[in-house]
Amino acid sequence: MTARFALARAAGRTASGLSRITGRGGGTTIGGRVTLLVDPNALAQAAVGRELALVSGTNGKTTTRTLLVAALSTQGPVVSNSGGANLPTGLTAALTTDRSSRVGVLEVDEPFLPKVAAAVKPRAVVLLNLSRDQLDRYAEVRRLAGVWHETLSAMPEVHVVANADDPLVAWAGSAAAHVTWVSAGQRWTYDSTACPACGDILHRDGTGGWRSDGCGLSRPTPSWLVEDSVVIDPSGARHEVELAIPGQVNVGNAALAAAAAAQWGVGATDALRAMAAIPSVEGRYLQTSYSGRPVRLLLAKNPAGWSEALQMASPDTGLVVAVNARAADGRDPSWLWDVPFEVLRGRHAVATGERSRDVAVRLRYAGVEHVRVDDLAQAVRAAHGSGPVDVLANYTAFQGYRKVVRDA
Amino acid sequence: MPDSAVRIALVFPSLLGTYGDGGNASVLAQRLRWRGIDADVIDVGVDDAVPEQADLYVLGGGEDTAQTLAVSRLSDGVLARAVAADKTVFAVCAGFQILGESFLVGAGEIVPGLGLVDCRTDRLPGERAVGELLTDTADSLGVLTGYENHGGRTVLGPDASPLGRVREGVGNGDGTGGDGLVQGNVIATYLHGPALARNPALADHLLSRVVGDALSPLDDHEEQELRAERFAFIRRARRTSRWRRQWRPPARDA
Numbered sequence: 063m064t065a066r067f068a069l070a071r072a073a074g075r076t077a078s079g080l081s082r083i084t085g086r087g088g089g090t091t092i093g094g095r096v097t098l099l100v101d102p103n104a105l106a107q108a109a110v111g112r113e114l115a116l117v118s119g120t121n122g123k124t125t126t127r128t129l130l131v132a133a134l135s136t137q138g139p140v141v142s143n144s145g146g147a148n149l150p151t152g153l154t155a156a157l158t159t160d161r162s163s164r165v166g167v168l169e170v171d172e173p174f175l176p177k178v179a180a181a182v183k184p185r186a187v188v189l190l191n192l193s194r195d196q197l198d199r200y201a202e203v204r205r206l207a208g209v210w211h212e213t214l215s216a217m218p219e220v221h222v223v224a225n226a227d228d229p230l231v232a233w234a235g236s237a238a239a240h241v242t243w244v245s246a247g248q249r250w251t252y253d254s255t256a257c258p259a260c261g262d263i264l265h266r267d268g269t270g271g272w273r274s275d276g277c278g279l280s281r282p283t284p285s286w287l288v289e290d291s292v293v294i295d296p297s298g299a300r301h302e303v304e305l306a307i308p309g310q311v312n313v314g315n316a317a318l319a320a321a322a323a324a325q326w327g328v329g330a331t332d333a334l335r336a337m338a339a340i341p342s343v344e345g346r347y348l349q350t351s352y353s354g355r356p357v358r359l360l361l362a363k364n365p366a367g368w369s370e371a372l373q374m375a376s377p378d379t380g381l382v383v384a385v386n387a388r389a390a391d392g393r394d395p396s397w398l399w400d401v402p403f404e405v406l407r408g409r410h411a412v413a414t415g416e417r418s419r420d421v422a423v424r425l426r427y428a429g430v431e432h433v434r435v436d437d438l439a440q441a442v443r444a445a446h447g448s449g450p451v452d453v454l455a456n457y458t459a460f461q462g463y464r465k466v467v468r469d470a
Numbered sequence: 471m472p473d474s475a476v477r478i479a480l481v482f483p484s485l486l487g488t489y490g491d492g493g494n495a496s497v498l499a500q501r502l503r504w505r506g507i508d509a510d511v512i513d514v515g516v517d518d519a520v521p522e523q524a525d526l527y528v529l530g531g532g533e534d535t536a537q538t539l540a541v542s543r544l545s546d547g548v549l550a551r552a553v554a555a556d557k558t559v560f561a562v563c564a565g566f567q568i569l570g571e572s573f574l575v576g577a578g579e580i581v582p583g584l585g586l587v588d589c590r591t592d593r594l595p596g597e598r599a600v601g602e603l604l605t606d607t608a609d610s611l612g613v614l615t616g617y618e619n620h621g622g623r624t625v626l627g628p629d630a631s632p633l634g635r636v637r638e639g640v641g642n643g644d645g646t647g648g649d650g651l652v653q654g655n656v657i658a659t660y661l662h663g664p665a666l667a668r669n670p671a672l673a674d675h676l677l678s679r680v681v682g683d684a685l686s687p688l689d690d691h692e693e694q695e696l697r698a699e700r701f702a703f704i705r706r707a708r709r710t711s712r713w714r715r716q717w718r719p720p721a722r723d724a
Contacts, residue, residue: 194488202533202534203533204533204534204535251484252483252484252487255484255485255516255536255539256485256535256536256539261535261538261539262539263516263517263539265517393600393601393617394489394617394619394662396489396490396491396493396617396662396663396664397489397490398490398493399490399491399492399493399496399664399667400487400490400492419692419695419696419699420696422692422695422696423667423668423692423693423696424493424667426692427493427496427497427500427667428496429500434692
């Protein structure tokens with residue numbers, strides 16, 4: 063360890079402590095930023111001697127990280143970047159705060175995966191999926207997959223665990239020397255109509271398989287499979303997964319986490335049992351009560367995520383759809399029109415959030431009966447029936463409601 | 471009024487649909503149905519032939535690879551025959567660009583377009599145009615609102631005229647202050663949102679070309695509330711940036 067790194071770590075801790083004491087924030091990001099300012103190599107330094115797994119992808123990073131932490135914790139302490147701080151500053155803060163855990167799981171914002179991988183030299187990289195998200199800020203997803211492809215081809219020592227069903231992820235992952243392929247599912251296919259490798263049309267066979275007309279790129283043969291709520295490991299053993307968190311998409315995430323945990327010698331049975339116990343993931347799926355009714359918070363950030371979340375919403379509960387369009391959400395909410403709100407026809411929905419008017423117009427054309435209100439308390443009261451309410455919210459709306467519900 | 475259902479072809483939504491522009495077809499169809507006119511939206515998949523007999527063709531925005539693939543799939547001439555037969559075409563962003571003489575992809579490779587309208591697209595100097603776009607139109611369409619996100623600069627030739635004059639944002643970016651294009655029955659724009667959800671008057675303008683008669687008014691108060699909120703947002707943003715310009719501390723180094 064260099065003297066500079068020791069100084070950087072101390073400075074970061076001080077900044078983080080000050081930030082918390084003065085009530086300016088949680089202190090994670092500022093601590094990491096100060097540490098990196100003092101020693102630009104701090105992230106690499108803090109990773110020395112550890113066995114890290116990186117988790118990246120458009121949807122499910124936080125959930126899959128949490129599932130993998132649960133699985134690896136069966137063997138000992140695990141350092142992780144909880145709180146959604148998945149930029150280099152947050153990762154640096156996580157690794158400099160916990161100095162003893164040898165094993166770690168870090169979720170990484172997709173465009174930062176190359177830099178972070180180069181710095182921390184992970185043992186494993188878990189690739190979930192890639193689809194459109196925050197189009198006003200990030201490059202096209204095809205370009206992102208290309209950057210991942212280059213990164214992994216230059217890191218032959220890394221073991222990749224990747225979703226074989228997502229062509230963008232499969233192409234990126236195929237650059238690695240060692241890959242475990244998992245058939246984790248892909249409901250959203252509109253961002254991979256064209257082959258990521260050659261640009262020609264990808265054909266799908268309706269059972270998850272896909273193949274490029276031009277270059278012949280096709281779905282790699284997965285060694286881990288998912289059938290409804292059953293995960294099948296490479297030995298062919300079937301594991302019934304009873305996750306406390308909802309959604310078919312999360313059975314796929316559990317399979318990816320189990321495949322990654324196998325790299326550390328954790329058996330699928332133990333890994334999946336540890337995952338099943340997790341009740342909620344940083345407020346996602348949290349069941350609580352607000353404004354006099356039982357409320358469940360569901361987070362969805364982009365069309366792929368919303369398609370999954372609409373599947374999770376219970377059919378006979380009240381439903382609130384909340385959308386903001388701040389920088390962290392993407393300033394352009396036109397993705398609302400990529401979400402199949404038509405599946406809600408025959409139900410009643412409440413539109414709210416800072417872009418509630420966009421939501422209301424979307425629901426009008428989807429043929430969904432609705433009202434528009436300004437805040438969560440009104441929304442919960444206006445929701446159908448008098449029983450439980452599912453609140454589907456995008457990122458900053460969700461974060462706001464977590465606080466509102468907690469402080470109520 | 472047409473005897474059979476109005477057919478709206480949504481051309482390659484899996485390629486030209488990155489910014490929710492598929493919504494334009496839903497808006498057109500619903501606004502017909504609410505008036506008691508049957509409408510069918512035909513989602514044209516990449517492996518499907520574009521229908522010869524649609525009444526309206528709708529194209530949206532997309533990424534480079536998808537845009538190039540779309541233009542190669544459209545080179546069979548269906549769209550050219552539709553334009554020659556005076557069918558209405560509404561195109562947004564990448565869909566707009568491919569209708570012209572040429573456009574750029576990747577590192578600057580020039581790709582021939584379909585040559586159906588008189589424009590060509592190269593690159594905007596400097597940054598991508600990303601943000602609210604507000605334009606004035608000469609006729610009854612009034613103010614058009616939407617969101618633009620493109621790196622293309624589109625120069626119109628003498629046969630085409632702009633759809634709107636830019637009040638906020640970039641639009642075509644060719645220095646003339648125009649956005650989009652009108653040429654015969656082709657209407658194109660850089661407005662996402664989708665454009666027709668935020669501008670019901672434009673949707674009805676397209677529909678009146680197809681069904682021929684005056685359309686009965688609809689209760690558009692939710693669209694009007696959305697428009698008013700967006701106009702207010704732009705006014706606020708303008709005030710903030712004026713204030714910032716006025717009170718910005720002097721630059722410390724040149």
